[in-house]
Amino acid sequence: xxxxxxxxxxxxxxxxxxxxxxxxxxxxxxxxxxxxxxxxxxxxxxxxxxxxxxxxxxxxxxxxxxxxxxxxxxxxxxxxxxxxxxxxxxxxxxxxxxxxxxxxxxxxxxxxxxxxxxxxxxxxxxxxxxxxxxxxxxxxxxxxxxxxxxxxxxxxxxxxxxxxxxxxxxxxxxxxxxxxxxxxxxxxxxxxxxxxxxxxxxxxxxxxxxxxxxxxxxxxxxxxxxxxxxxxxxxxxxxxxxxxxxxxxxxxxxxxxxxxxxxxxxxxxxxxxxxxxxxxxxxxxxxxxxxxxxxxxxxxxxxxxxxxxxxxxxxxxxxxxxxxxxxxxxxxxxxxxxxxxxxxxxxxxxxxxxxxxxxxxxxx
Amino acid sequence: xxxxxxxxxxxxxxxxxxxxxxxxxxxxxxxxxxxxxxxxxxxxxxxxxxxxxxxxxxxxxxxxxxxxxxxxxxxxxxxxxxxxxxxxxxxxxxxxxxxxxxxxxxxxxxxxxxxxxxxxxxxxxxxxxxxxxxxxxxxxxxxxxxxxxxxxxxxxxxxxxxxxxxxxxxxxxxxxxxxxxxxxxxxxxxxxxxxxxxxxxxxxxxxxxxxxxxxxxxxxxxxxxxxxxxxxxxxxxxxxxxxxxxxxxxxxxxxxxxxxxxxxxxxxxxxxxxxxxxxxxxxxxxxxxxxxxxxxxxxxxxxxxxxxxxxxxxxxxxxxxxxxxxxxxxxxxxxxxxxxxxxxxxxxxxxxxxxxxxxxxxxxxxxxxxxxxxxxxxxxxx
Ligand SMILES: Cc1ncc(COP(=O)(O)O)c(C=O)c1O
Numbered sequence: 059x060x061x062x063x064x065x066x067x068x069x070x071x072x073x074x075x076x077x078x079x080x081x082x083x084x085x086x087x088x089x090x091x092x093x094x095x096x097x098x099x100x101x102x103x104x105x106x107x108x109x110x111x112x113x114x115x116x117x118x119x120x121x122x123x124x125x126x127x128x129x130x131x132x133x134x135x136x137x138x139x140x141x142x143x144x145x146x147x148x149x150x151x152x153x154x155x156x157x158x159x160x161x162x163x164x165x166x167x168x169x170x171x172x173x174x175x176x177x178x179x180x181x182x183x184x185x186x187x188x189x190x191x192x193x194x195x196x197x198x199x200x201x202x203x204x205x206x207x208x209x210x211x212x213x214x215x216x217x218x219x220x221x222x223x224x225x226x227x228x229x230x231x232x233x234x235x236x237x238x239x240x241x242x243x244x245x246x247x248x249x250x251x252x253x254x255x256x257x258x259x260x261x262x263x264x265x266x267x268x269x270x271x272x273x274x275x276x277x278x279x280x281x282x283x284x285x286x287x288x289x290x291x292x293x294x295x296x297x298x299x300x301x302x303x304x305x306x307x308x309x310x311x312x313x314x315x316x317x318x319x320x321x322x323x324x325x326x327x328x329x330x331x332x333x334x335x336x337x338x339x340x341x342x343x344x345x346x347x348x349x350x351x352x353x354x355x356x357x358x359x360x361x362x363x364x365x366x367x368x369x370x371x372x373x374x375x376x377x378x379x380x381x382x383x384x385x386x387x388x389x390x391x392x393x394x395x396x397x398x399x400x401x402x403x404x405x406x407x408x409x410x411x412x413x414x415x416x417x418x419x420x421x422x
Numbered sequence: 423x424x425x426x427x428x429x430x431x432x433x434x435x436x437x438x439x440x441x442x443x444x445x446x447x448x449x450x451x452x453x454x455x456x457x458x459x460x461x462x463x464x465x466x467x468x469x470x471x472x473x474x475x476x477x478x479x480x481x482x483x484x485x486x487x488x489x490x491x492x493x494x495x496x497x498x499x500x501x502x503x504x505x506x507x508x509x510x511x512x513x514x515x516x517x518x519x520x521x522x523x524x525x526x527x528x529x530x531x532x533x534x535x536x537x538x539x540x541x542x543x544x545x546x547x548x549x550x551x552x553x554x555x556x557x558x559x560x561x562x563x564x565x566x567x568x569x570x571x572x573x574x575x576x577x578x579x580x581x582x583x584x585x586x587x588x589x590x591x592x593x594x595x596x597x598x599x600x601x602x603x604x605x606x607x608x609x610x611x612x613x614x615x616x617x618x619x620x621x622x623x624x625x626x627x628x629x630x631x632x633x634x635x636x637x638x639x640x641x642x643x644x645x646x647x648x649x650x651x652x653x654x655x656x657x658x659x660x661x662x663x664x665x666x667x668x669x670x671x672x673x674x675x676x677x678x679x680x681x682x683x684x685x686x687x688x689x690x691x692x693x694x695x696x697x698x699x700x701x702x703x704x705x706x707x708x709x710x711x712x713x714x715x716x717x718x719x720x721x722x723x724x725x726x727x728x729x730x731x732x733x734x735x736x737x738x739x740x741x742x743x744x745x746x747x748x749x750x751x752x753x754x755x756x757x758x759x760x761x762x763x764x765x766x767x768x769x770x771x772x773x774x775x776x777x778x779x780x781x782x783x784x785x786x787x788x789x790x791x792x793x794x795x796x797x798x799x800x801x802x803x804x
Contacts, residue, residue: 061613118656295480313432319514326690
């Protein structure tokens with residue numbers, strides 16, 4: 059006999075549209091996979107050695123919920139150096155990847171506020187995380203021409219209307235567009251003025267020329283900064299992320315992390331710890347190379363009459379592409395991130411890599 | 423001290439763990455973390471994966487090869503038939519599996535029947551989901567047996583699911599095949615889901631037998647069953663577990679998994695493949711060690727005149743300390759500060775259990791003997 063209880067459960071989940079949105083890949087599966095946002099990078103053998111040494115010496119047991127102490131410290135140090143924040147270890151939670159960071163911040167910091175304002179176009183993981191528990195979500199209007207960053211006027215309007223928590227991506231996970239220094243300063247002012255707070259996804263900031271322009275540097279007491287640890291170092295599928303936040307927020311997120319995961323995999327944490335030593339080592343060269351590849355891709359796109367979106371993150375490029383153009387991409391065997399999953403139909407996002415130009419040719 | 427007394431549940435445990443760290447000579451009989459390190463061949467396989475599987479991606483449901491290995495494992499050990507492609511989801515340990523299972527099955531106002539005492543994360547996860555716990559109390563005099571008649575009596579028109587953790591944490595009882603059949607039949611009769619937690623299924627003592635509800639007629643279609651590598655292979659730090667269940671529900675579980683954490687570390691997953699498909703001697707060795715240690719602990723408790731539910735499985739004993747006339751949080755605190763032995767207070771598991779202490783078998787024998795000797799001293803002074 060069919061179960062009515064089960065049918066009701068299935069109906070409840072099916073009604074929750076957010077859960078059905080597919081997530082783009084985290085790391086590239088091969089050169090023609092341009093759908094993930096992490097550039098491919100072979101693992102440095104020192105990272106492997108760090109992980110193996112820890113495992114062989116018995117780091118195979120539960121560790122502290124918010125992360126192993128040296129990694130929390132390394133993350134704080136990295137963020138302070140790259141973003142001008144002044145976090146301590148106690149401000150850091152190591153997460154099992156970026157999605158867990160989205161989930162913990164949006165759900166647990168979110169629970170302290172009546173509503174949360176989010177860009178109408180953002181990483182689909184945000185909608186999914188918010189969809190897990192009924193929240194009042196306010197959608198901030200966005201436009202392709204601004205790389206899908208909500209305008210300061212719209213942010214101000216949301217705050218004036220009583221919303222006290224923002225979720226913003228800078229760089230945008232779809233376009234790579236970033237807020238300028240003065241815009242970030244203005245957002246910080248708005249937060250102060252309205253006694254509001256922000257969750258700030260800066261995971262892609264490593265790929266921006268001029269570095270990380272973090273809200274945390276200007277509004278540390280009211281910002282939770284999230285990102286991968288570290289984006290593009292080759293640990294994408296090892297799933298290590300971080301949350302940096304005021305200690306008052308750390309405690310409830312830590313409790314929730316205990317409930318849903320106990321701790322982050324020690325293999326991943328010790329690998330990230332080893333990576334922290336070398337994360338900046340060849341970064342400028344890689345960044346320069348990607349900048350060159352991205353510029354060439356933009357030029358090629360414009361020669362082919364394709365419409366690219368503004369973006370500052372050198373690891374990705376978003377373009378307008380209708381149904382027919384996408385079919386051609388698929389026929390060329392190239393994977394891409396579909397804009398509609400982010401809330402922007404007719405946009406494709408390509409990773410910057412060796413196959414990017416081939417993808418643009420297929421589109422054009 | 424007053425602050426310590428106020429702390430509830432998991433927070434209380436974390437305070438005790440933090441204090442325990444301050445003592446060089448502490449003997450830990452608290453946290454459910456096996457003292458054995460992960461077997462070397464599993465670590466070696468993880469190392470190979472780091473070198474040769476850097477291109478692997480982590481799909482939310484898990485690596486196909488691991489799902490195959492899980493399907494083979496639940497068939498072999500639990501007699502559950504599942505399709506690896508559609509009926510298995512890999513998770514960040516048993517804990518994420520537990521959270522997902524609760525979120526999948528229970529919504530706002532839905533009731534979950536929970537035999538108590540039980541693993542406290544179920545209540546925490548249920549609170550997140552907005553569900554309601556309906557406790558069915560069990561007694562140490564009956565070795566914490568959950569009487570199917572009492573379970574049946576607890577059913578209301580809001581009941582949606584039944585939680586069956588066997589062997590249980592902290593009560594260490596194993597649901598007998600006959601009781602399991604009765605419980606599955608109750609679930610069928612009242613159209614309830616079953617949330618099954620088999621995480622201790624390889625550790626069963628004396629003549630007790632582990633039964634998975636999903637292996638019984640009519641069980642699989644209404645059961646979500648979790649397990650993990652953590653306890654069986656001493657892999658608590660890796661974070662690799664799973665849920666199996668009927669395809670229609672598992673599709674939803676996979677979506678929830680994507681929403682919560684996206685995927686599971688490929689290194690933990692490759693380690694998981696090695697654990698499930700490689701030699702099992704380490705598991706057998708550990709199971710034999712726990713059986714010996716259990717005897718040691720029970721003999722010592724008998725000498726102290728303590729009452730307890732006989733652990734039929736798992737890695738713990740839940741002992742009654744009512745004779746002290748003190749709250750278990752206070753007793754645990756005194757044993758820790760006076761004798762540097764960490765045991766978990768029953769009040770961390772539920773407010774009805776402040777007369778109990780949970781002790782694990784997860785220390786080498788000589789450590790256990792010393793821990794029990796000190797415990798005797800502490801109890802005598804109380
Ligand atoms: C009954 C039970 N289920 C699930 C878990 C979670 O285990 P883990 O997440 O380490 O696999 C535990 C841990 O103690 C447990 O006792």
